[in-house]
Amino acid sequence: MSRILAAAMSEHLGEEIVLKGWLSQLRELRALSFLLLRDRSGTAQVVLRDxxxxxxxxxxxxxxxLEVRGRVAQRGDGRPGGELHDPEIRLLAAASESPPFDLFRPELNLPLPTMLDYAPVSLRHPRRRAVIELAAAAAHGFRQSLRDRGFVEIHTPKLVEAATEGGANVFPVAYFERTAYLAQSPQFYKQMMVGVLERVFEVGPVFRAEPHDTPRHLNEYVSLDAEMGFIADHRDVMAMLRNVIAGMLGEVERATRPELDLLGVELPVVPDEIPVLHFTAAERLLGAAGASGGDLSAADEAALGAWARREHASEFLFVEGYPADQRPFYTHPDPERPGFTRGFDLLFRGQELVTGGQRLHRYEDYLAALAARHLDAAPFAGYLQAFRFGMPPHGGFAIGLERFVARLTGLQNIRLATLFPRDLTRLSP
Amino acid sequence: MSRILAAAMSEHLGEEIVLKGWLSQLRELRALSFLLLRDRSGTAQVVLRDxxxxxxxxxxxxxxxLEVRGRVAQRGDGRPGGELHDPEIRLLAAASESPPFDLFRPELNLPLPTMLDYAPVSLRHPRRRAVIELAAAAAHGFRQSLRDRGFVEIHTPKLVEAATEGGANVFPVAYFERTAYLAQSPQFYKQMMVGVLERVFEVGPVFRAEPHDTPRHLNEYVSLDAEMGFIADHRDVMAMLRNVIAGMLGEVERATRPELDLLGVELPVVPDEIPVLHFTAAERLLGAAGASGGDLSAADEAALGAWARREHASEFLFVEGYPADQRPFYTHPDPERPGFTRGFDLLFRGQELVTGGQRLHRYEDYLAALAARHLDAAPFAGYLQAFRFGMPPHGGFAIGLERFVARLTGLQNIRLATLFPRDLTRLSP
Structure with a gap:
């Protein structure tokens, strides 16, 4: 007899079935007892009389x-879902001890360090599992949206010879007799691959040696990267990003409706046209409240998010035209506005969710951009080959998967949007 | 006017279209000349008279x-595909110089180091691009086969606290004030996640600090990992693997028919039942030719592959029941044959393609297995939690993506089955 998942039990009313799962709770009452058996789909109630x-x-x-064989009946309390009667129970594997917290309660109210120290067990809680399933659906939606539009998946090296963007915050690796670094992003490689495949995407880990201990930083996270050639300007990239975000949310809705309900998540609507503000217009809007340093603070972003909701009924807002000194050297300048670029951010509910832009595509422009930042071109030789030998106008974007999931589900700490977070102090489990 | 890809040109006979791509070759003849314009789909011929x-x-x-606008006509030489007449040409981006080899020739006959040093350009050759598209299709087929069977995608950390399997060959990373290591496989994490999601898969980089300089080794590669719970034994895992391999090949066939033709690849048929040999039966078959050390050499595998083709008309062969001393500590022993395990390999065309098996699932069995190998349990504490708190019988497998692609396409060097290989001496581009 083949196994039935707990969530499908009610489709088998009156039948004899087999369930397999974890002993979540044993509720011993006077006349009878209940076994709650958890599997990957949900929790089944088994009525015990022996x-x-x-x-x-x-x-x-x-x-x-446990493996539990029994007959599916209506629940005695009238609630839907069915329950298992007349069970035969076989022990598949005994736990050595009970976990130090109750997985059957609606919420796992644990201090964060306990939650993370016990990740292999705390992730078994349905709310934590739901977050992971939502992340998987979002990544699938990302890939599917891009594949449907002719993008090809690539896998680029995570061990690199030089710090990706000439900056600090890289982890050194002892690579045989040399020092290598962990890639901070697949930026250079995805651009090079535009010269081959025109449209590429990658889902993979990136590593940032930022010594920040905040609820919003991870030192290793999953980056959803895309890059596309033959664009007119960054607006083509923004239009693609809009469709990708809609595709991710569409797949989350399609694949994880029960998980969204469990988490109480309301999915945002992606407008056909996400409103766009130029960076300078955003600054004007913020007025005296705006940052004078030419950057948008978290408070600025929150104010802009409120503005987009108020004025455009949109939870999303593009800010384009960031100043050149806030963007990496490969960012394409705005030919109409000296000092500003074709770089953009996508804000979601008043927080930056995605960074993107058009990139430089001419070899001489790269040499000039590196020189202007006093960077030696030699460590970039491999990257610069792509431009020396002809590259179309192109651009792309990167979405942090954990950030996307945390924002969508309202998690207070991004560490809960990943399985086994890596931070300043945490390397295990 | 929206752009048409070269491969779709013949669908627009008589129409005015726009092509965009790379100037691959200019053939100057007496009366007229030909421009070959390459894009991600193929190469278009443009007739020039001006x-x-x-x-x-x-x-x-x-x-x-270039951007080329013109009218699609039948080819003057009668071959299919059409050609572009009366072109208007706009330069989108000039290359700074021509590459040091000809991308328009049917084969790129370059020494391997040149091929790799110039990867951003050599990958533009249609045969190299075809290999990359085939790899993308294989990875997609892997995911799709598993998603269809209830597996959930996970992303596990690549920075780990201890050498994954207690062994050597790990790359150390300077992680803030400590030393971390690059994960050699997601083995421990995918097992832990069986306790949460029962069926999981991961596509991600793994890192092996093996000082081998051979055509079959990479120090960083993409591992396609799957793990499943509630199995009876390793045979359930083998049956799943058979379906996954069939799904990968099915997607390669569906998505990359033109690339397979270009490469001259004939896809193997996956039998409904892949033949299975026990390790001891394989040894008997090999007779005196077999390795006496209890391991299968490359020559042994080749002989077994020939046997499977001869006796079962199969390009695939499972060898199960490997001796315990050749398998990692977490391998489930064969309760019927002391000294042997429920570990298996899948051979393809006489070479190992996949390794898998049933794993231990009881906490005490892990403590005993570690002790038997004189390994301290403390560094494994996070991993062992999963078993302390109840795990079902489970198993899984790992496929090296580059190895799969190299075997399928008959590439002589695995470095050509990846974009930017990492080996003993190579960290760039």
Missing amino acids: PGMIQRLAELPRESV | PGMIQRLAELPRESV
Whole structure:
């Protein structure tokens, strides 16, 4: 007899079925007891009447793994979903001890360090599992949206010879007799691959040696990167990004409706045209409240998010035309506005979600841009080959998967949007 | 007017269209000249009659990026595909110089180091691009096969606290004030996640500090990992692997037919039941030719591959039941045959393609297995949590993406099955 998942039990009313899962809770009442058996789909209720069986289960640590055969009946309390009667129970694997917290409660109210120290177990809680399923759906939606538009998936090296963007914050690696670095982004490689495939994307880890200990930083995260050639300007990239975000949210809705309900997440609507503000217009809007340093602070972004909601009923807002001194050397300048670029950010609910832009595509422009920043061109020789040998106008963007998930679900700490976070102090589990 | 790809030109006979791409070749004949324009889909032929235009193109380095507007006509030489007449040409971006080799020739006969040093340009050759598209299709087929069977995609950390399997060959990373290591595989993490999601897969980089300089080794490669819970034994994993391989090949066939033709690749048929040999039976078969050390050499595998083709008309062969001393500590022993395990390899055309097996699932068994190998359990504490708190019988497998692609396409060196290989001496481009 093949196994049925807990969530599908109600489709088998009156039938004899087999469930497999984890002993989540044993509720011992006077007349009868209930076993709650958790599997990847949900939790099934099993009604127990045999005192010997109840006794044996009571002696098992929670999270022991069981196979339960029984007949599906309407629930005694009238709630939907069915319950299992007349069970036969086989122990597949006993846990050595019960976990130090209750996985059957609606919320896992644990201090963050406990939650993370016990990640292999705390992730079993349905709310944590739901976040992971949502992340998987978002990544799938990202890929699917891009594949449908002729993008090809690539895998670029994470071990690189020089710090990706000439900057600090890289992790050195002892690579045989040399020092290598962990890639901070696939930026250079995805651009090079535009010369080959025109439209590429990558889903992979990136590494940032930023010594920040905040609820918004991870030192290793999953970057969803895309890059496309033959664009007119950054507006083509923004239009593509709009469709990709809509595709990600569409797949999240399609694939994880029960998880969204469990988490109480309301998915945003992506407008056909996301409103766009030029950086200078954003500054004017912010007025005296705006940052004078030419950058947008978190408070600025929040104010702009409120403005977009008020004026355009949109939870998304593009800010384009960032000043050149705030963007990397490969950013394409705005030919009409000296000092400003074709770089943009996408804000979601008043926080930066995506960074993108048009890039330089002419070899001489790269040499000039590097020289202007006093960077030696030699370490960039491999990258610059792509431009020496002909590259079309191109641009792209990068979305942090964990950030996307945290924003969507309202998680207070990005560490809870990933399985096994890496931060200043944490390298395990 | 929106752009048409070269491969779609023949669908627009008689129409005025726009092409965009790279100047691959200018063939100057007496009466007229031909421009070959390469884009991501193929190469289009443009007929040139204007001497001024021909002159201007002749002065451009190859690989300059052009926009060509013209009318699609039948080819003068009667071959299919159409050609572009009466072109107007706009230079989108000039290359600074022509590449040091000809991308328009059917084969790029370059020494390997040149091929790799110039990867951003050599990858533009249609045969190299085809390999990359094939790899993307294989990875997509892997994911799709598993998603269809209830597997969830995960992303596990590549920075780990201890050498993954207690062994050597790890790259150390300077992680703030500590030493971290690059993960050699997601093995421990995918097992832990079986406790959460039951069925998981991951596509991501793995890092092996093996000081081998061979045509079959990379120090960074893409591992296609899957792990599943609630199995009876390793045979369930083998059956799943069979379906995944069939799904990968099916997607390669569906998505990259033109690339397969270009490369002259004949895809293998995956039998409904891949033949299985126990390790001891394989040894008997090999007789005196077999390795006496209890391991299968490359020659042994080749002989077994020939046997499978001869006896079962199969290009695939499972070898199961590897001796315990050849498998990692987490491998599930064969309870019927002391000293042997439920670990298996899948051979393809006489070479190992996939390694997998059933794993231990009981906490005490892990403690005993570690002790038997004189390994301290402390560095494994995070991993062991999963088993302390209840894990079902489970197993999985790992496929090296580059190896899969190299075997399928008959590439002599695995470095050509990846974009930017990392080996003993190579960290760039």
